[in-house]
Amino acid sequence: MSYEEYLESKRFVSNPVGLEYKKQNPLLFDFQDSIVRWALHRGKAAIFADCGLGKTAMQLTWANNINGRVIILAPLAVAEQTVQEGVKFGIDVNYCRSSSDLTDGINITNYEMLELKQSYFNQAVKNLRAAGEKTLQLSVIDFDSQNDDIFDCNVA
Numbered sequence: 098m099s100y101e102e103y104l105e106s107k108r109f110v111s112n113p114v115g116l117e118y119k120k121q122n123p124l125l126f127d128f129q130d131s132i133v134r135w136a137l138h139r140g141k142a143a144i145f146a147d148c149g150l151g152k153t154a155m156q157l158t159w160a161n162n163i164n165g166r167v168i169i170l171a172p173l174a175v176a177e178q179t180v181q182e183g184v185k186f187g188i189d190v191n192y193c194r195s196s197s198d199l200t201d202g203i204n205i206t207n208y209e210m211l212e213l214k215q216s217y218f219n220q221a222v223k224n225l226r227a228a229g230e231k232t233l234q235l236s237v238i239d240f241d242s243q244n245d246d247i248f249d250c251n252v253a
Contacts, residue, residue, distance in 0.1 A: 116137045122161070132155055156179075
């Protein structure tokens with residue numbers, strides 16, 4: 098086996114399993130719109146955008162295109178800021194403090210308030226802040242799958 102054949106045998110290809118981009122947000126810049134379209138098309142994607150590039154707007158537009166309930170898990174200050182950003186972009190975001198606060202559509206809570214059951218959600222968006230990193234990372238978790246592992250990520 099040649100080295101090229103060996104490398105090709107190790108290649109992992111993630112096929113798109115995503116959704117149609119039905120609810121576009123006219124307030125997004127073209128590059129943000131393209132990233133949301135890509136993430137929805139991929140289905141299993143992560144958006145690794147630097148500070149100030151509009152991750153919240155992209156996250157909310159992505160979540161607005163998911164049928165059923167969506168939950169966003171975030172640090173305390175980010176959760177309330179995301180609700181305010183939702184108003185700015187015309188996207189309803191419900192702030193939850195317990196399972197009784199859940200509604201259809203986009204819900205957000207902070208890590209400390211997370212007592213919500215996984216079975217309430219079709220998809221979840223989780224904000225992860227790695228120690229020492231300034232970039233907020235987006236990961237998608239499918240709670241309807243056989244396991245609750247985070248999907249493989251495709252970097253935009």
